[in-house]
Ligand code: ADP
Ligand code: ZN
């Protein structure tokens with residue numbers, strides 16, 4: 001009997017099973033099967049046997065019990081990629097497969113009936129119900145669904161069964177699929193045709209010749225928001241699909257970019273398979289299957305789409321490549337942009353990384369000539385970049401402020417924008433109302449009981465929310481420390497001061513300043529699904545909303561032509577985080593946000609409020625000077641040997657016991673010293689020390705940073721520490737390779 005290998009999550013290595021003859025014809029790589037494991041029956045996925053595999057005779061092999069569905073869940077051609085991912089991130093193939101495939105949903109079938117022949121002389125007179133069914137079928141040339149028939153005629157199911165048995169009627173079973181693939185109507189604003197500008201054409205030409213050459217060719221497509229990058233994506237995709245190859249489009253957060261999907265649909269007039277975890281599982285699964293079965297040639301989705309089962313991949317597009325949400329922060333901690341490059345290499349095809357603010361990693365790859373450089377230097381038409389003004393809040397007296405957070409300059413700009421009938425984005429990159437509550441008498445700050453962070457006060461529903469673990473709490477009626485009492489139970493105690501701010505509070509302030517103006521809010525509290533997001537943006541597009549207040553969500557790639565003013569209430573949010581990428585992130589956010597202002601015929605204006613006007617992130621944003629920012633920042637990184645000048649590994653150990661994580665990491669540091677001696681490892685080690693957020697979800701956290709010049713060395717370090725580590729239930733250890741998160 002033949003044998004097959006089966007990966008059984010979460011077990012790390014595959015197991016070998018016998019393949020019974022009755023199943024042999026149906027089995028293929030990627031099939032979901034049921035196999036016995038000990039005394040249990042478990043689910044696994046068929047993978048190829050390694051070359052030169054010898055069946056061990058030590059154990060008696062058991063047979064596969066059953067194939068759970070006839071079609072595979074992934075393609076054989078994907079396995080090389082899956083294995084690469086597993087090796088690079090020091091994870092098992094099984095955890096990669098689990099991360100890659102969407103949760104399978106049960107298959108649904110519909111039964112269709114048709115008449116065998118028109119003029120039958122039945123051997124027996126059909127019963128009343130049977131007669132009814134026959135006449136329905138006679139009247140209708142197309143097969144009819146049993147479900148619909150049964151809804152119309154009582155007792156139809158047993159009657160149909162009899163008719164089928166007597167050979168008068170045939171029944172065909174068909175799987176129900178794709179009910180949602182094209183269900184969204186293409187909106188009227190989506191352009192159906194454009195003529196590319198010279199710069200766009202030049203970029204397209206480069207991608208085309210790279211594609212024709214059949215070589216791995218990474219490109220940075222550098223263009224400010226609105227410079228027409230998406231049009232280049234669409235045209236490149238069109239050409240690649242026309243040659244019969246497929247295209248993968250990855251975006252930072254798909255719930256935030258329904259417009260992009262609409263534009264691809266409007267222009268290409270073909271189906272797109274949309275893949276992301278926010279979709280209904282059925283819809284997501286249908287999209288996955290459409291790609292798997294080659295019914296669809298363009299896959300579009302967020303981070304996890306990098307694993308999509310595309311046949312004959314010919315082009316990958318990573319939009320907003322700098323976005324840190326491309327890094328998965330739990331489980332398999334992969335970076336979708338990095339993996340897109342790996343996949344493109346395996347498929348010998350071009351990959352386009354688009355952005356106005358390249359990550360420093362990408363910027364230095366361009367500088368080192370590893371990536372091609374495509375540039376769209378201006379917006380189509382005559383639009384100029386927006387004028388950017390910085391308001392130094394140190395020089396505005398408190399009594400001059402129009403409200404807590406609105407300076408006279410921002411106020412005047414808002415007033416004239418509103419008067420001119422134009423629209424405004426107001427960015428404040430923190431949600432909620434007050435960032436924390438503090439007792440006026442004893443200065444005690446109200447904290448989440450599970451984490452070492454303050455509770456954020458949300459006024460809308462009068463609740464305290466921890467933005468790290470999601471704990472909700474009712475605001476206290478007394479200060480726990482000094483027991484100052486509240487007078488009214490529904491309000492906050494008078495001594496609990498609302499410190500800091502959030503989008504809710506900014507919204508309230510603006511409402512008071514401009515009571516007759518229609519305003520809306522866009523942040524993770526206002527938006528819980530893609531539809532809500534679409535509605536908020538649609539109200540903006542139709543002009544119904546005049547001022548939109550929001551977090552970084554408003555800075556993400558939308559194309560809203562009516563916005564002529566962008567106000568950043570506090571540029572300094574996030575600037576002083578203990579993270580070597582803090583300055584880069586703030587620069588990106590400010591530049592992206594600024595890019596929302598002004599389109600086509602309307603000049604844009606940007607107002608940045610800050611207390612550190614000399615900070616490079618702010619100076620460079622004001623000067624529209626990405627290059628100077630990048631070069632200066634790279635200089636610092638080089639000095640400190642931070643990425644892109646090194647590879648990094650962050651090890652986080654957490655435990656309910658305060659010191660245990662630290663002790664584990666001390667042990668790791670000693671092992672690393674050992675490895676330096678015994679294996680000539682050259683990595684440098686920072687820490688261990690308590691993580692900047694010391695406690696999350698009741699666990700105390702410690703971290704250790706490792707910098708090395710080679711990814712191989714990092715990989716070796718992880719594998720060795722994993723092996724040498726004394727297993728302990730009390731300490732949870734995470735190895736984060738190429739970390740994006742330092743808190
Ligand atoms: P980006 O992706 O760089 O943000 P978009 O591709 O969304 O830029 O382009 C911004 C706007 O300009 C869109 O409405 C787009 O349709 C339009 N546009 C881009 N290129 C052209 C062109 N060559 N001709 C006409 N309109 C264009
Ligand atoms: Zn918490």
Ligand code: ZN
Pocket residue numbers: 439440441442443444479480481482483484
């Ligand atoms: Zn107090």
